[in-house]
Amino acid sequence: MSKNFLPFDETLKALENSIKTEIGIENIFIGDALGRFLAIDIVAQENNPTHETSSMDGYAIRFSDQQLGSLTISDFIPAGTETHGVVNKGECVKTFTGTLMSEGSDTLIPIENVEVKEGKIHITSAVSKGFAVRPIGENYKAGEVLIKKGTKIGFAEIGVMAEVSMVQVEVFMKPRVAILSTGNEILDFGEPKTSFAQIRSSNHVTVEAILRQLGCETMRFKLIRDDRDLIEQQLRQALMWSDIVITTGGGSVGDFDYLQSILTDMKIENIIDGSYMKPGRHIRVVKTGHKYIYALPGFPYSASVCTFLFIAPLLRKLRAQTFALPTIKAFMGELYKKRSKFVEFTACNLRFDEGQLVVDLQGKKEGSSAILNNLLDNPVLLRVEKDVQKIEKGEMVDVVLLDL
Ligand SMILES: Nc1nc2c(c(=O)[nH]1)N[C@H]1C(S)=C(S)[C@@H](COP(=O)(O)OP(=O)(O)OC[C@H]3O[C@@H](n4cnc5c(N)ncnc54)[C@H](O)[C@@H]3O)O[C@H]1N2
Numbered sequence: 001m002s003k004n005f006l007p008f009d010e011t012l013k014a015l016e017n018s019i020k021t022e023i024g025i026e027n028i029f030i031g032d033a034l035g036r037f038l039a040i041d042i043v044a045q046e047n048n049p050t051h052e053t054s055s056m057d058g059y060a061i062r063f064s065d066q067q068l069g070s071l072t073i074s075d076f077i078p079a080g081t082e083t084h085g086v087v088n089k090g091e092c093v094k095t096f097t098g099t100l101m102s103e104g105s106d107t108l109i110p111i112e113n114v115e116v117k118e119g120k121i122h123i124t125s126a127v128s129k130g131f132a133v134r135p136i137g138e139n140y141k142a143g144e145v146l147i148k149k150g151t152k153i154g155f156a157e158i159g160v161m162a163e164v165s166m167v168q169v170e171v172f173m174k175p176r177v178a179i180l181s182t183g184n185e186i187l188d189f190g191e192p193k194t195s196f197a198q199i200r201s202s203n204h205v206t207v208e209a210i211l212r213q214l215g216c217e218t219m220r221f222k223l224i225r226d227d228r229d230l231i232e233q234q235l236r237q238a239l240m241w242s243d244i245v246i247t248t249g250g251g252s253v254g255d256f257d258y259l260q261s262i263l264t265d266m267k268i269e270n271i272i273d274g275s276y277m278k279p280g281r282h283i284r285v286v287k288t289g290h291k292y293i294y295a296l297p298g299f300p301y302s303a304s305v306c307t308f309l310f311i312a313p314l315l316r317k318l319r320a321q322t323f324a325l326p327t328i329k330a331f332m333g334e335l336y337k338k339r340s341k342f343v344e345f346t347a348c349n350l351r352f353d354e355g356q357l358v359v360d361l362q363g364k365k366e367g368s369s370a371i372l373n374n375l376l377d378n379p380v381l382l383r384v385e386k387d388v389q390k391i392e393k394g395e396m397v398d399v400v401l402l403d404l
């Protein structure tokens, strides 16, 4: 079976270029929008505040009148009162936090700064011009883009949408992802172990968990034995329901690795057919219509890492976000020796050391791509380029964040 291995960055580029549309849009109540991705820009329709507003309890005055020392209280305007008071020369209006400032006033003198006697205030401590007055548009001006399309909605986004009187919001639909794990040796939850050659399947749940964290709706299929017809039939079923189908295992060059030939026989657009990288060398991505099929390696570390490196960027772009891997610079905290001749992604710890970001491999095991436990404890991925064989302590390195 001939593959078409490409350098890692080229495979990612091919994936990016293959994405032609964003995912569909639905309208939901803003209170239910936590963790969803905005499908529109949220634009302020009016200034906020719409009028000058007091930010303290006190008296609205003309700043120039402060020198008079005492002012007559001409009105009393609680917050929420629609009418403004009027402050004429020598007067003040009792004003509360959130009350609109009275006409003619420009400054709020807090109650702590005055003594009140016989309908007058006596200023005991002066304030600066404009004190405690929130100007028109302090929060935002009409026409301002407040939240950009593609933003993941958090608490502040929900609050701001409420503030601008929104009840419903257009968000991207949750991508539907089916997960099919294959292999004769893998056992599902509760399946009795009848041979030492059998192992518990983890890929079906780890990949599903990552995708759920990335805001997808998931369907985890029953594990599939290495049976070509069964795998093909399940794959076609999965395609009907989902936007993305992910398989794990059976994707390399062994006698029972049927996935590659099934995908080839489906005669659909090949996006990635092998990548010079570790882990994930045998990754295959094909596309039919707007749907993607990912054949991920069976090794648990590889399957999870490939989900972050190849599926997370697709999901981002489908929801109007940046495709690129979230990569930062950090200092290497120890000597690192690379073992493969490819671009390599190694799980490591990211920590602060005297104000600097440092990566190290404390507690990480050296070995094959089978070591899922290297992804415990919220790791990051150290990216080491193809031609680099070792990194000295103190060198600057690229680190990919597992963006969840
Ligand atoms: N002769 C060669 N052999 C292998 C090559 C190669 O280029 N030439 N590549 C190696 C690399 S790299 C990888 S990665 C694996 C990929 O193999 P497959 O994608 O076909 O995966 P399997 O062979 O089915 O499984 C690999 C490994 O992972 C375990 N596994 C599988 N599924 C699960 C699961 N759901 N949960 C937990 N563990 C699982 C399986 O038991 C195997 O140990 O191929 C190398 N070989």
Ligand code: MOO
Residues within 6 Å of the ligand: 277, 278, 279, 280, 281, 282, 297, 299, 302, 368, 369
């Ligand atoms: O390509 Mo494999 O995924 O290195 O372990």
